[in-house]
Amino acid sequence: MENIKKYNISDHELEIRDFTIDDLAPTFHLGEKLFTLNKTPNLYRVWDEYEVINFFQSDSDHCITAFVDGLYAGFVLGTLIEKRKSEIKYGYLVWIGVDQNYKRMGIASNLFEEFKERMTLGGATTLMIDTQADNQAAIEFFKSKGFDSPQDHVYYSMKTKNHIQGKMDEDK
Numbered sequence: 001m002e003n004i005k006k007y008n009i010s011d012h013e014l015e016i017r018d019f020t021i022d023d024l025a026p027t028f029h030l031g032e033k034l035f036t037l038n039k040t041p042n043l044y045r046v047w048d049e050y051e052v053i054n055f056f057q058s059d060s061d062h063c064i065t066a067f068v069d070g071l072y073a074g075f076v077l078g079t080l081i082e083k084r085k086s087e088i089k090y091g092y093l094v095w096i097g098v099d100q101n102y103k104r105m106g107i108a109s110n111l112f113e114e115f116k117e118r119m120t121l122g123g124a125t126t127l128m129i130d131t132q133a134d135n136q137a138a139i140e141f142f143k144s145k146g147f148d149s150p151q152d153h154v155y156y157s158m159k160t161k162n163h164i165q166g167k168m169d170e171d172k
């Protein structure tokens with residue numbers, strides 16, 4: 001049965017509920033606005049249709065959507081990581097996003113609380129997130145939820161000869 005929770009926030013009805021097949025397209029399009037490659041050049045995860053579909057297929061229990069007065073407003077997508085030969089389970093929040101029109105209303109907070117509850121029920125002992133070092137809104141948001149002890153993580157990139165070839169083709 002579908003899991004739906006309703007809240008009243010600043011005279012609006014907020015609905016936090018399971019991610020359904022109808023949410024695939026709105027989630028993808030909102031993510032396209034929020035996670036452009038320049039703004040969030042996450043090297044090991046790329047926001048595309050397959051990312052959303054894969055979460056829906058493999059982790060639907062940890063994919064949650066938010067609606068304000070019946071309109072799509074945001075999502076969280078995550079996964080429970082179980083390490084082999086270990087009792088420890090990690091709840092990894094991979095993507096969270098809220099439509100620009102509904103920011104600072106507490107929507108991500110409600111999505112996160114639902115995510116945390118589901119991960120805790122699933123046995124997660126630790127929750128993890130990562131974000132770009134210059135994504136101040138996300139950093140402040142995660143800090144406000146109690147995340148601490150940030151670990152430095154350095155990314156490098158290197159162009160291959162395909163990149164050079166691609167540029168030469170463009171210049172022709």
Ligand SMILES: CC(C)(COP(=O)(O)OP(=O)(O)OC[C@H]1O[C@@H](n2cnc3c(N)ncnc32)[C@H](O)[C@@H]1OP(=O)(O)O)[C@@H](O)C(=O)NCCC(=O)NCCS
Binds near residue numbers: 142
């Ligand atoms: C980060 C994000 C999800 C926050 O969504 P939100 O619904 O506006 O967040 P909330 O209203 O629940 O904010 C809760 C608290 O987080 C902090 N916070 C959220 N946005 C902030 C901002 N832009 N600047 C400073 N603090 C912020 C505040 O402490 C806030 O509490 P307050 O409003 O009472 O001060 C949203 O800005 C977003 O979609 N960003 C783009 C996508 C992204 O970068 N996702 C994270 C990486 S996957």
